[in-house]
Amino acid sequence: MTSISVLPIILLLVFIGVLFLFSKFIERINNRGKNVKRMLLSYVMILVLATAVYFLLPLDKSIVSDESIDPDTAPSLFHHLNLETLDEVDSSLIRKSWEFDINSDKLQVHFTENDWGSNVPIYLDQVEDLDEKVEAIFYQSPTFVEGVNVADFTALPDIDFSSNTLRIREPAYEDLEFITFKTEFPVRQFTGEKLIEEGFFHGDELIYIRVPEGIDLDIDEEINFVD
Template sequence: MSLILPAVLIILFFIFAFMLKVWRKYVTVKITHWLLMIYTVILIIAMAVTPFISTDFPARAEGNKDSWLDLYKDLHFGAFDRVNPEYIVQREVFDYDQPTIRISSNREEDGTHIYVERKDTNDGKIEGFVYNTGFNINGYQFTDILEPIHLELNYDTLEMNHPAIQDVTIAITEKEFPITQFNGQKRTNVTTMGPDNQAIYLRIPANVEISNKHINMTYVEK
């Protein structure tokens, strides 16, 4: 599609140039006047249409570049109730009555931080939280465009389902440099933050053992 437009415009340009050459032989009307008028009208129409097709930038990201460090620190010390609620992307409570549980991932090498808190009671419930400190581009919150990890209980296995690798293209329109020169806006220097900063926090009953030992997880210190 991206190649069609330039091709069409180039063809139109040559057709127009040819017509201009032919017309000039027979007609004395200045084509330039018409050309200028048509071009001006097209520009004005484009100006009128733009507000209807543009999408406003998402809200400004509130977190700072160290948000994920704070998150990991809080989870490490079991202070999950102190974590900013906006970081929670999934919260699940699973009824569970088996003596052991296996944690699995659909990725062979999964670097996700997993924190496990052993509850004091045997309440027969496993609580799972998926956290993400947010994904932002140039300070704008784009967290929603990325699909997070999904937790699912399948009999005696808690599955961490990562989405397939996502291919995301974002188009940003920038104001022209004679405008940004005076309004103080900075030109886009794309910086992304946070897409990998995900963490999982599990609260398991006191009597449930985690059966697989090779998964990388941290037991919380309270």
């Protein structure tokens, strides 16, 4: 036990004291019966109106998940990468893919990370089944928050190809803010819902580049080879 655990109680008592003085002050300046009745009536009317409006709101505007992927059995992309079975993963995990024609036996792969620092690994694989083509695939498995896959809202990398150079640019870092409404604690205690859910399913993501075998490669050091 430290003094820290008593501190919230002291603060609460101080807060109660301030509220006490405040409520006395409010009552003193507003002790005319008619004023209070009018104030009460207006307040109740606003609350009733707000409740009615709430149920009339177009709630379908909000995001409700229809994801069928079970977070517990959702695949790890890195697991598939290690087993060289990325081509077998569910196509819904491909956020975007790019395909470019290449007419040279030389390829440069240039990577530009954002100011925040890269968080999405890039893997390059030399494969036999590609002919005069370069493929880039952005795989992303779902991240569920409040039952919604928020990964769908995240930004995509910018990938283009010109002059025998594949350029991968990370988008600028941005914090995405979502809102969720919770029921009040006297309701939550009966539903078992928690204000802040303990952890959530965090997916993973990677960029997978496929290039024809035998091509002469010049790549940035951030790009990993698939063994």
